[in-house]
Amino acid sequence: MSEAAPGTAPAAAPAVAPGVESVLPQVPRLPDRLVDQLAFPSRDTYTPMVAAFRDAGFEMCSDLCAVDYLTHPGRHLPDGVTPERFEVVVNLLSLSLRQRVRIRVQVPESDPVIDSITDFYPGADAMEREAFDLVGVLFRGHPDMTRILMPEDWEGHPLRKDYGVGRVPVQFKEAPGPR
Amino acid sequence: MSDHDDTGRPDDDSGLPDDDGFGLEATEREHREAEAQRYFVAETYEGAQELRPRGTTSAGELREEVGAVLRLPEGGYVDPSDIDIDRRDDQTMIINMGPQHPSTHGVLRLMLELDGETVLRTKPIIGYLHTGMEKTGEELTYVQGSTNVTRMDYLSPLNNELVFSLATEALLGVELPPRATWIRMLMSELNRVSSHLMWMATNGMDLGSTSMMIYGFREREMVLNFFEKTTGLRMNHNFIRPGGVAADLPDGWEDDIEILCETILARSFEYDELLTGQPIFRERTEGVGNLSAEEALALSATGPILRSTGVPWDLRRTMPYLAYDKLDFDVIVGTYGDNFDRYSVRLNEIRESIKMIRQIAEMMPPGDFRVQDRKVTPPPRARIDESMEALIHHFKIFTEGFRVPEGEAYVAIESPRGELGCYIVSDGTSKPYRMHIRGPSFVNLQTLPLLLRGGLMADAVAVISSVDPVMGEVDR
Structure with missing residues (x-):
């Protein structure tokens, strides 16, 4: 559990309410030049942390997506965070503080389930459905966990790295083309 | 399936004679196939998407x-x-x-x-226009990537290219020459005008004003003509690329811009006469599809929908990117969050954008229109004829692309529809490991059940129109 670099977010520190500070020091953080906070909670601390951020004035969940790290395992993570195959990335936005925070949660392949945050941010509804549909991470407690972009009887999750892109053989070469 | 059948048959103790086996086999295979189908589907199937009775x-x-x-x-x-x-x-x-x-x-x-x-x-x-653009984006290099994203929100292609380029540049860490930034800003604002004009046209048509449709398309065509002159295409420009823009502005662009601004600004006041003050239009829009600020925030709605509820949130002002902090403009907000407020926010944003375009044209700095980094920018066409190295560089950039350092970046801009975000994960190669686009229409569409609830069926068309969804971006 590293408290990351001291220069993580000097401007954000006074503006963050005590509720968040009680959650944040327990989770590893990394400095990032594009967002004010970059937090890496575990699956257990994820929902309380999102709730704490919402109470601290982060009114909007601006983005939620999932990433499949199957073929890129060696990414840069802070100490104490075990890389897993899937990662759920949540971008919260505070209109009053004019800040963004990015939360990245590791989700293992054997049990790709994570708690839904639709209780705190109803707007995450469609985004969680999209993450389920395309990457195959299930959100526990989501009111309508169905496919959203693909047909409902589709097999597989297209944005997984082991899901083929489909190939058309190139006529003038033995090797198949890139697509 | 076949080996399943082979191993399964001797174990079967159905006791029926063999001559009858053909029919049995067929039904059994069907049964097993159905079982397997159910198993495979069960792995991914989470229920129907439709509204249940x-x-x-x-x-x-x-x-x-x-x-x-x-x-x-x-x-x-x-x-x-x-x-x-x-x-x-x-x-x-x-x-x-x-x-x-x-x-x-x-x-x-x-x-x-x-x-x-x-x-x-x-x-x-939704999903009827899903073409897997995020998956395609993983197969294309960063050089090719902007041709892909420009087709998402086909009414504001330049904004899509802009957010993709900004995210790539954030990972690359390159500093853009000022002229590239200002050209980007000019094109982005012109695109906002053309997108809002298109919305005015279709919204007018949805409410029965065919004249508005013709007028909106007519004015939009002026902007598209300028785009064609600058980028070579009316839509899907691939003009804003990682590292700058594809070409400098054409000769005499200031005059074109001035004529364009003057005409569209003057005609925007004609729309006032045609729609804003018209009793039928007001009856059909005022108090229809109300949304409160809390609901808009909770449902992550951004852009004109959020601003129409009275929340002054515009990324150009609140989290400035490019050089928007050097411009003087107002953020337009509404009060009630109904159809009429969303209409007036967009109409006034056209005027604000024209104000900004005039400022940009005045303050346009001279210099390069793309970064002079040989690893990112292809050499100018003239150099290829005289220099072997230039030819090699050109070939390398367009076949292999350039490598982008490992890391992740989320960049958001204010597109005509709201917060357009791009999250790129790079694994150090020349293709994005993951490219996620946060489409504003996709998220804004969640407000529809709330906007339509308790309203009349006849207003549904007006409400859908006022949310301004572009399906290319919703489904991606």
Whole structure:
């Protein structure tokens, strides 16, 4: 559990309410030049942390997506965070503080389930459905966990790295083309 | 399947004679195939996407469904009297609207539960235009990537290219020459004008004003002509690329811009006469599809929808990118969050954008229009004829692309529809490991069930239009 670099977010520190500070020091953080906070909670601390951020004035969940790290395992993570195959990335936005925070949660392949945050941010509804549909991470407690972009009887999750892109053989070469 | 059958048959103890086996085999294979199908589907199947009739929906599910659109950030509480659980199935009717309905702006499909003419429940069903652009983006290099993203929101292609380029540049860490930044800003604002004009046109048509449709398209064509002159294409420009823009502005662009601004600004006041003050238009828009600021924030709505509820949130002002902090402009907000407010926000944003375009044209700095980094920018065409190295560089950039350092970046800009975000994960190669686009229309579409609830079926078209969904971006 590293408290990351001291220069993580000097401007954000006074503006963050005590509720968040009680959650944040327990989770590893990394400095990032594009967002004010970059937090890496575990699956257990994820929902309380999102709730704490919402109470601290982060009114909007601006983005939620999932990433499949199957073929890129060696990414840069802070100490104490075990890389897993899937990662759920949540971008919260505070209109009053004019800040963004990015939360990245590791989700293992054997049990790709994570708690839904639709209780705190109803707007995450469609985004969680999209993450389920395309990457195959299930959100526990989501009111309508169905496919959203693909047909409902589709097999597989297209944005997984082991899901083929489909190939058309190139006529003038033995090797198949890139697509 | 076949080895399944081979191993399965001797074990089978059906006791039926062999001559009868052919029929048995066929039915058994069918049965096994159905089993396997059920197994495979069960792995990924999480239920139907459609709106279910009341008869098969329990009270709890109904409450949850309504809660999903009415839940406020304060908690999961829903007013029980707000859900008509007692209403029986035979009193209501579920009808399909779309995906081929002309006023759904593409292939949006809505399932509406009606009681007479009143809309009770709505479910948008999307995905009819899903072409897997995020997956395609993983297969294309960063050089090719902007041709892909420009096709997402086809009414504001330059904004898509802009957000993709900004995210790539954030990972690359390159500093753009000022002229490139200002050209980007100019094109982005012109695109906002053309996109809003297109919205004015289609919104007018949805409300029965055919003249507005013709006028909107006529003015938009002026902007598109300028785009064609600058980029070579009316749409899907691939003009803003990682590292700058594709070409400098054409000779005499200042005059074109001045004529364009003057004409569109003057005509925007004609729209006032045609629509804003017109009693029929006001009757159909005022107080229709109301949204409060809390609901808009909870549902992550951005852009004109959020601003129409009175929240002055515009990324150009609140989190400036490019050089928007050097411009003087107003953020337009509404009060009631109804159709009329969304109309006036967009109409006034056209005027604000024209104000900004004039400032940009005045302050346009001289210099390079793309970064002079040989690893990112292809050499100028003239150099290729005289220098072997230039030819090699050109070839390398367009076949292999350039490598982008490992890392992740989320960049958001204010597109005509709201917060357009791009999250790129790079693994150090020349292709994005993951490219996620946060489409504003996709998120804004979640407000539809709330906007339509309790309203009239006849207003549904007007409300869909006022949300301004572009299906290319919703489905990606």
